[in-house]
Amino acid sequence: MLDDGAWTHEPAGVDPEGGGLRVTAVEGSDAWRTTSYGFVHDSEHALVRPTDGPFSVEVSFVLDFTEQFDQAGVFLRVDDGHWMKAGVEFADGQPQVGAVVTREVSDWSVAPVPSWAGRTVTVRASRDGDAVTVRAWAEGEEPRLVRVAPLDPDAAVSAGLFCAAPTRSGLTVTFTDCLFGGPDAALH
Template identity: 65%
Template sequence: MSHTVPWTDGLWTNEPADAATDVDGLRVTARKGSDAWRITSYGFVHSSEHALLTPLEPESAIEVQFRLDFSEQFDQAGIFVRVDDESWIKAGVELSDGEESLGAVVTRGTSDWSLSPVPSWAGRLVTVRGSWSGNALTVRARVDDESWRLVRVAPLDAAGPVMAGPFCCAPTRAGLTVHFTSWRMTPPDAELHPSA
């Protein structure tokens, strides 16, 4: 059964500079330097992301929608799925080297990162969906009401609780405010490769 998650139901992994709700959703202002990453290539561990999380049940999906309005290197927003400090997935859109890119960071001890440019998505409504079925999280995204794109199929085989919700980070600057317009829990995708 699909349902909207109230913004007040979530708990922050790290408090943002500001978070305010109104009839249009939730506006989150990230702290400068906020990020989530573990070790790979850069050598550092960052766990200062602003993720608003509630329990994600097996055989269910999370959907988060936000307005894409980024201007500085590594501005990012989307969904965050957390098992523990060393096992988590963030997926959404990030401004990387001057271009909006759709991607994911999958972390199991160390992080791995994938990106695909989506410059035509700037200024539009982006929806990111993480569907947990069996031992995997299938991440899809779309802009406005266009078709879903497959972003990533990642291992998610957790014995303990899994938490999920919207997130944003601003690794390089102060003043990033992300307007999240919806947060929903739904049944998982029926299959990995939908028929035409």
């Protein structure tokens, strides 16, 4: 899985598992810039590779998070001040699907998905033109639109899977797949 990728920050552990990947996050790892909290965290564990032109990246993982801000999904990175993470984050006692888009400062959007707990979740980011479209779903469900965000059409982007554990040690995420392909044909 992503044999040609490189980590933005090395995780505590990586264990290939039956074609998948088990990644153990370092306590305090996260990606965030400034907004509302006043700090910059640039310590997420993103396994990314360069992309060229329009593309999609689709990441699947088992959602078994239990602690505040446990998170996993897709990561798109231009540079330190321009990146996006989208996936599921455990916040306020339940899993929340959402995205953080950073253009020098971060924003955050989430929606509760308690029925996704214990299931395999897939998050897909599709880059085409000046936008990234994010969709997500749990196994057996149809994809739902999570976010449409701007992205400079000339920006060089690295993309792949990520996880982080801002508040605890011991988070291990089981990634079951990471696929790259062409962009989505339609927004809806």
